[in-house]
Amino acid sequence: DTLAELDARVSVCRACPRLVDWRETVAREGRRASFADQPYWGRPGPSFGDPTADTLIVGLAPAANGTNRTGRMFTGDASGDFLYAALHRTGYANQPTSVGAGDGLRLTGIRIVAAVRCAPPANAPTPTERATCATWLGRDLELLGDRLRVVMTLGAIGWNGVLAATTTLGWTVPKPRPKFGHGARAELLTPSGHPVRLVGCFHVSPHNTYTGRLTPPMLDDVLLSLRN
Template sequence: MEQASARPLVVAGYPDTHCRTVAELDAAVAECRACPRLVAWREKIARDKRAAFRDETYWGRPVPGFGPPDARLLLVGLAPAAHGGNRTGRMFTGDRSGDVLFAALHAVGLANQPTATHRDDGLRLRGVRITAPVHCAPPDNKPAPDERDRCRHWLRTELALLAPTLRVIVVLGAFGWQALLPALGESGWEIPRPRPRFAHAAHLLLSSPTRNPVHLFGCYHVSQQNTFTGRLTPAMLESVLTDAKIAAGL
């Protein structure tokens, strides 16, 4: 199985991306300006603000992943919310989707508290890290294909740095599933053919000649469109997280 390396990680096509640690990756992500449309949008939102948050200083930058660098379980979403992560600087923090997600993580013992309101609120994840295939808030919550693909080198880097401990990935929604599979294939895991389709409660085991095998779970996204309509209930989300927790040995 893969051993941790002391050499900097250089991602193909991005020779300036040298990340020895997850902390270095997070710092590098936060400085990215690769997608002009997303840069303009996230900064516009940070200037204009929502009335309820007019007295707050918005993060207004790419939002790095969040959680321990030796996580056994990785949660993959879509992108930061304009007035959630783009405001607070932490994935799923300060929005309705995060309210549902962190309550479920706490319910199954993977977070120390059920709420996430700001970056210094004391929230701690237990063996879990949260990331996204796109790190900037996109207009209408819809990244363009080229923006998704341009951001993929950060996801590949994150997977490589987490690989020594990573055992389980839970993907929230079809967008994340479709974005993650190519990154997993490029990072050394074997993707079945035909490529598996997203479904809630989907579960497969990905093998690799150089990495530890990884369990991949699908779950509907914790968007208001899903949670308000009952397409995704707290019980459904907790069930997937419980199965993932067991598979990860947490």
């Protein structure tokens, strides 16, 4: 597999019946009035960004009217607007907005994936769905290979997804299992002994950003720290 082949295989995955139903139902019937004239992607969201990245950002799952509409990670909702503006301020993105295919957005040094790739009802995937999709996350981690230096997770579901995926791949994970927090860090080791730093950051969801729990300077600080 290459990353492009992986993306193609992921985008037709139907392993989680509840999520397949939700992503397709929203795409067919559940559209917001403001998007009523737009075609919906209605599939799993493939990873996006620099295929030679040394840094991976792991989110939670596509938003029903965001990635599930546009087909690109963090694109078409308030979470994504907050994230891409920060990626642009910190030099990882060539423009501050992500609209969708053909908008010219390019990331440098960063790739973005979701821990669960299909939009879940109420943004809440079940433990079984998280475990099932961790297999895809593991493939993305493997394909970035020894270039991968840092994995930053937005929220606890991404954090735990990375620990599940890397444990399955035979990586060395600290014991006791490191806990998610804003600014939390842990060092993982690949089977070949290559170190990968895990960094936690509050999720960019409106629940956190509208309340000031996660501010633009806080996100910029974490993003800038990934380069060190």
